[in-house]
Amino acid sequence: MKRIGLMGCGTVADYGHIPVILNTPGLTLHAVFDPDPQRLRFVQEKFGLANTYQDEASFFASGIDAVTVTSPAPCHLANIRAASRAGKHVLCEKPLGMTEDECREMIDCTARAGVMLFTGFDYRFSPAALQIRQWLRDGAIGDLRSLRLIYIWNCHGKRQRNDQGLLVENARRQGRMDEGGPMVDCGVHQIDLARFWTGSEVQSWTAAGAWVDEYDAPDHMYLHMQHDSGAHSMVEISYSYCHTCQQPVNVFTYDLIGTKGLIRYDRNAKILDMRNQDGVFTMPFAPEKNFAALYEHFRDALAQGGSDVLPTGLDGLMAAKISREATDALVAQCPRGSK
Numbered sequence: 377m378k379r380i381g382l383m384g385c386g387t388v389a390d391y392g393h394i395p396v397i398l399n400t401p402g403l404t405l406h407a408v409f410d411p412d413p414q415r416l417r418f419v420q421e422k423f424g425l426a427n428t429y430q431d432e433a434s435f436f437a438s439g440i441d442a443v444t445v446t447s448p449a450p451c452h453l454a455n456i457r458a459a460s461r462a463g464k465h466v467l468c469e470k471p472l473g474m475t476e477d478e479c480r481e482m483i484d485c486t487a488r489a490g491v492m493l494f495t496g497f498d499y500r501f502s503p504a505a506l507q508i509r510q511w512l513r514d515g516a517i518g519d520l521r522s523l524r525l526i527y528i529w530n531c532h533g534k535r536q537r538n539d540q541g542l543l544v545e546n547a548r549r550q551g552r553m554d555e556g557g558p559m560v561d562c563g564v565h566q567i568d569l570a571r572f573w574t575g576s577e578v579q580s581w582t583a584a585g586a587w588v589d590e591y592d593a594p595d596h597m598y599l600h601m602q603h604d605s606g607a608h609s610m611v612e613i614s615y616s617y618c619h620t621c622q623q624p625v626n627v628f629t630y631d632l633i634g635t636k637g638l639i640r641y642d643r644n645a646k647i648l649d650m651r652n653q654d655g656v657f658t659m660p661f662a663p664e665k666n667f668a669a670l671y672e673h674f675r676d677a678l679a680q681g682g683s684d685v686l687p688t689g690l691d692g693l694m695a696a697k698i699s700r701e702a703t704d705a706l707v708a709q710c711p712r713g714s715k
């Protein structure tokens with residue numbers, strides 16, 4: 377049984393990581409850390425957790441084998457430095473770091489400490505993502521030439537009701553925009569999928585963006601990536617698609633075009649199909665996230681001392697680097713950027 381310590385008891389820990397760790401055979405959630413006592417109390421009561429820490433040293437001394445980092449992205453480097461000093465393996469949420477340099481330091485400090493570092497790109501483990509990769513490997517659509525990956529949504533909306541029922545600015549959304557906006561925060565998943573499905577490194581990229589609202593970073597962005605294989609990927613990400621609407625809608629799709637066919641995934645329509653010269657092949661729909669498989673692979677990596685399957689620190693670095701450089705280039709050009 378491997379004992380996991382979790383750093384950052386916020387939203388994704390609450391709906392994803394904590395329940396999944398608790399349900400993964402071979403793992404136990406031994407300790408959780410958060411500087412916010414309210415968040416600690418919330419998860420302690422909700423999940424019946426015994427060991428909760430506001431003090432990092434006590435958390436690391438509690439007898440854990442590995443940590444999972446689910447704090448906000450600007451805290452990841454400090455958390456990973458501390459885990460390395462304590463000799464603990466790390467599974468870190470995306471985006472791995474705020475910059476390429478931060479990611480390099482994470483890779484270096486974990487390597488020096490002799491501990492493993494993995495990036496929590498859970499989209500890779502969705503049965504839909506794995507089915508798409510299988511179709512590609514089987515040559516079902518011939519040579520993969522074009523990927524169009526779209527996620528446009530309201531990022532929880534511009535305003536939310538506070539305890540008094542008043543509409544106030546949504547601090548969570550503002551935080552995500554301050555950290556770099558939709559491509560840095562969400563688009564890293566799509567960038568990683570493009571690298572995963574093509575099996576090919578990104579050679580060059582260009583970006584375009586729009587400022588729907590008053591943020592430094594563009595809140596609606598397009599990224600065009602050219603892969604070594606010759607394939608092209610387009611990622612479209614928005615945080616301002618209906619962000620002020622009473623009844624928001626969203627779009628989440630993958631389209632992969634090959635020389636002999638097409639693969640489509642549509643989250644809202646619940647479509648996963650492949651069509652080629654032989655007909656249309658429909659597979660059961662699956663959501664885009666799969667934390668359960670992520671933790672099964674993390675458990676196996678801890679048992680075996682390595683993994684051929686889990687996304688690495690370098691995978692996290694590549695997605696963080698591309699998304700950050702693309703966003704920064706737009707901010708530097710745009711009159712609305714750095715107001």
Ligand SMILES: NC(=O)c1ccc[n+]([C@@H]2O[C@H](COP(=O)([O-])OP(=O)(O)OC[C@H]3O[C@@H](n4cnc5c(N)ncnc54)[C@H](O)[C@@H]3O)[C@@H](O)[C@H]2O)c1
Pocket residue numbers: 383384385386387388389409410411412415446447448449451454455469470471496498561665
């Ligand atoms: N894979 C996914 O699908 C997915 C979904 C949502 C968020 N995320 C990622 O997960 C991370 C957390 O996102 P969230 O939405 O849960 O954020 P959140 O703001 O809801 O929660 C973050 C928690 O971390 C705590 N925290 C603050 N400073 C800390 C520190 N120094 N060390 C440890 N904990 C600290 C906060 O008190 C809070 O409880 C981000 O990197 C985000 O991009 C991933």
